[in-house]
Amino acid sequence: MTTIRKALVSESPHALSRADLGRLSLAQRITAFLDSIPVIPMPGELEGGIDDSWWDVTEQPRIPANQHARLGRLRRTAVDTAITKPGAPFKVVLYATAPAGQDPAPALTLAERYSHERGWHVVGRFVDEAADTPPWTREEWPKALRTLRGGFAQGLVTIDRTAVSPADEPYEKTLHWLLDHFSFVAHVRPYPAVTVCA
Structure with missing residues (x-):
């Protein structure tokens, strides 16, 4: 060296x-x-x-994002990535929940009108009795998802988000499943209502 x-x-x-x-x-x-x-x-x-x-600085916890806004963005992303031929309308299935003894027809009618206003073709209707249970434990919900997974439809239309689940975790799992299967869910009414603080 x-x-x-x-x-x-x-x-x-x-x-x-x-x-x-x-x-x-x-x-x-x-x-x-x-x-x-x-x-x-x-x-x-x-x-x-x-x-x-x-x-002497400790990391501050992350500011929690608005959960409903995040889930709304995830839902819109699923709509954007749903497979469709250019110019062809979506094929959708209607899904509603109604307690025992209650008629689901009004909810299905609103969902059908919403679909027709957007030019979507309704190819099926599914109704479950309980909305307070996780969606995967219901009888008709798996049938609706099989329609999507089989490629017979590209989306679900419900009256509002509670038809899928009022709880955030099952709703988010559903959104991820739909995104993974190039499918989407659309709601006639946004849920929950957004309040503005003065």
Whole structure:
């Protein structure tokens, strides 16, 4: 190893003689000068790396996003990615929930009118009795999803989000399933209603 190389990698860059300095390039001289500056360790700096605890700053929890806005964006993304031929209308199935003894016809009529206003073709109707159970435990819900998965329809139309689930977690799981299967869900009425604080 040359004297210059030894001096550059040694702990003491001042060990270079005047003759050795004359043979160094400008970049090597600057490197030797910068290496000669003593390093002052920051408080809390450890040998293994920098310890940020001396700042006495703890990471703040993330600000929770508006859950309903996030789910709404996810629902719109599913609509945007649903497979369709250019210019061809969507094929949709109507889905409603109605407690025992209650007529689901008004909800299906509204969903059908909503679909026709958008030029979508209704290819099926499904009704379950309970909306307070997770959707995958119902009788007709899996049939509606099989219609989508089989490619016979591209979307579900409901009266509002509660027909799928009033709870956020099952609703979000449903949105992800629809997105993964290039399908979507559309609601006649937005839910929940957005309130504005004065």
